[in-house]
Amino acid sequence: MTENEKTKKVQVEISTEINQDGNVERHHFEENGQLVTINGNRYLRYVEHVTGQPDVPVTY
Known part of the structure; x- marks a missing residue:
C-alpha cells in the first residue's frame, strides 16, 4: 500500500430490484468488502x- 492508498474493511449490504417485461427479480447481498481511497x-x-454462479468482483 502506498502513501496515496488507504484501505478500510467494511460490511456491504445491497438490495436490488429489476423490473423487466412484467417480471421482477430481487437480490440481496451481505458481503465483506473494502473501502479504498x-x-x-474512494x-x-x-x-x-x-x-451456483461464479464469484463476481465488484467495484463502485
Missing part, C-alpha cells in the same frame, strides 16, 4: 457470492 478517490470493493 486512492489519490483522493472505491467500494467486494465480491458477490451467488449459489
